[in-house]
Amino acid sequence: MKKVAAILLCIIMMCGCCAHRVAHGNRAPIIGISAGGVGQSRVSQDYIDAVCASGGIPVIIPILTDSLALAAILDKVDGVVMTGGEDVAPGFYGELPLPELRDVNAPRDTFDLLLTRMSAREGKPILGICRGVQVINVAFGGTLWQDIPSQIPESTIQHRSKNDEDPFHDVFIRKESRLATLTVSGSTRINTFHHQAVKDVAKGFVVTATAPDSVIEGIECFENGYRIIGVQFHPEKMFASGDARFQPLFEWLVKESRK
Secondary structure (H helix, E strand, O other), rough: HHHHHHHHHHHHHHHHHHHHHOOOOOOOEEEEEOOOOOOEOOOOHHHHHHHHHOOOOOEEEEOOOOHHHHHHHHHHOOOOEEOOOEEEHHHHOOOOOOOOOOOEEEHHHHHHHHHHHHHHHHOOOOOEEHHHHHHHHHHHOOOOOHHHHHOOOOOOOEEEEOOOOOOOOEEEEEEHHHHHHHHEEEEEEEOOOOOEOOOOOOOEEEEEOOOOOOOEEEEEEOOOOEEEEEEOOOHHHHHOOOOOOOOOHHHHHHHHHOO
């Protein structure tokens, strides 16, 4: 327990702007960011910057499957960001792998699913991004498209960008959704770096955004005490490039984490 607390303190103090808030007694919400990696636990700086810019204290939650250690960390965390990364292994939603399945990370799958369920059970707000929205859907009983190009061959949308020059496509955000209330409604452009996506939506969740080929780009749940928003695109990358249209998602997470 002391070791976990020490790790959290070190991570907090690494962020100068957030340490300033702690030192002056104005404790901002602590936002846990799920780590990725193989043989290591790391996150993109873009997630850290987006959380800090929204008034939160970002800390990295390392990949671990010890529920007691994870519970100790969550006791210090007010909200959670589920980050992007590898494919989710289809065994977790009752399917056999297709040939087009890409890299999977079994320890991270176990960690992410455990972290999502524990965070939701404790009523913590959750923001899922790319792989994060897929993990959320699977955690609550939903399924995924393992590979959009092979399973939806009629689609003309390039969901997995081959480079960073023009990684965008249109998306329609439903106006009655919390996502629309926080950001924009109707048609807009978003970035795209995936080949898996939500297929059968988990019970209690609603679809908030879709691509022109009907691939789901966002889900959310505000039932049974849950406060969960998931998007297939990367708002933190958009913010890093100067597009702040979806930065309110991080602001929402920080605001909800104050409650």
